[in-house]
Amino acid sequence: MFLNKRQIKKLTSWSVFLFDTLYPIQCLGCKTGTNYLCNKCSNSIPTNNNSRCPICHKNSPWGKLCQECKPNNSLDGVFSAYNYKHPLIKQLITTLKYNFIRSVDKDIGLLIDKSISEYSKYFSQDEIPKIFRKEIDVTIIPVPLHKFRERWRGFNQSNEIAKNIKYWPKAKLEFNTLKRIKYTKQQAKLNKNKRTKNTKNAFQVQGDQKNKTIILVDDVASSKSTLNECARILKNKGAKSVWSIVFAHQAE
Ligand SMILES: [Zn+2]
Numbered sequence: 001m002f003l004n005k006r007q008i009k010k011l012t013s014w015s016v017f018l019f020d021t022l023y024p025i026q027c028l029g030c031k032t033g034t035n036y037l038c039n040k041c042s043n044s045i046p047t048n049n050n051s052r053c054p055i056c057h058k059n060s061p062w063g064k065l066c067q068e069c070k071p072n073n074s075l076d077g078v079f080s081a082y083n084y085k086h087p088l089i090k091q092l093i094t095t096l097k098y099n100f101i102r103s104v105d106k107d108i109g110l111l112i113d114k115s116i117s118e119y120s121k122y123f124s125q126d127e128i129p130k131i132f133r134k135e136i137d138v139t140i141i142p143v144p145l146h147k148f149r150e151r152w153r154g155f156n157q158s159n160e161i162a163k164n165i166k167y168w169p170k171a172k173l174e175f176n177t178l179k180r181i182k183y184t185k186q187q188a189k190l191n192k193n194k195r196t197k198n199t200k201n202a203f204q205v206q207g208d209q210k211n212k213t214i215i216l217v218d219d220v221a222s223s224k225s226t227l228n229e230c231a232r233i234l235k236n237k238g239a240k241s242v243w244s245i246v247f248a249h250q251a252e
């Protein structure tokens with residue numbers, strides 16, 4: 001049985017109300033305060049050290065695709081903000097994704113901004129990829145869910161994260177540029193070859209993307225084939241550069 005949009009909204013707000021009453025907001029780490037993450041616990045989470053090519057895992061600053069992988073892939077790089085194995089990162093994702101608690105997206109947005117700023121400190125201005133220098137106009141696009149899955153959850157967790165990334169103050173946010181048109185099996189359950197097949201032609205781009213510098217936002221990237229497929233079709237429509245920012249990196 002499928003519920004309509006209004007019924008789902010009602011149900012979601014009821015479950016949020018119920019959840020907040022049963023489990024009042026407190027820090028996921030130290031169980032004190034009135035926020036999901038207190039400053040002390042937030043500062044205890046190590047930021048990105050994942051300076052590797054996302055395809056072959058060779059050392060590569062910022063997660064830029066290395067020269068060998070670049071010609072066979074459309075993505076320009078994947079910046080992974082945190083390691084999924086950290087218990088607080090895992091809990092933040094679970095809270096957002098499976099407990100349907102949207103307000104945790106603000107903490108996730110702040111953490112992503114912090115990870116990029118901290119990582120920048122290791123580089124001189126011209127060593128920082130253009131996209132992270134705030135000099136160019138960027139467009140932020142969340143990786144879309146299929147409408148069935150979004151309807152089931154009531155929201156797309158990547159949309160919520162994308163809204164809260166403030167590192168690029170003038171970034172344009174676009175929620176309707178990319179559409180998932182194929183209902184795909186969950187990537188985590190498939191091997192690498194099947195993942196690539198599974199994502200092929202799973203997305204559609206609306207409108208011209210000429211000369212755009214695009215940042216795809218995803219909560220967890222366990223497979224690069226989804227991001228690569230999105231980058232491929234965005235570049236087919238003229239996008240100049242497509243990077244991705246992933247909140248939690250999961251080793252493959
Ligand atoms: Zn705490």
Ligand SMILES: [Zn+2]
Nearest residue numbers: 053056066069
């Ligand atoms: Zn590589």
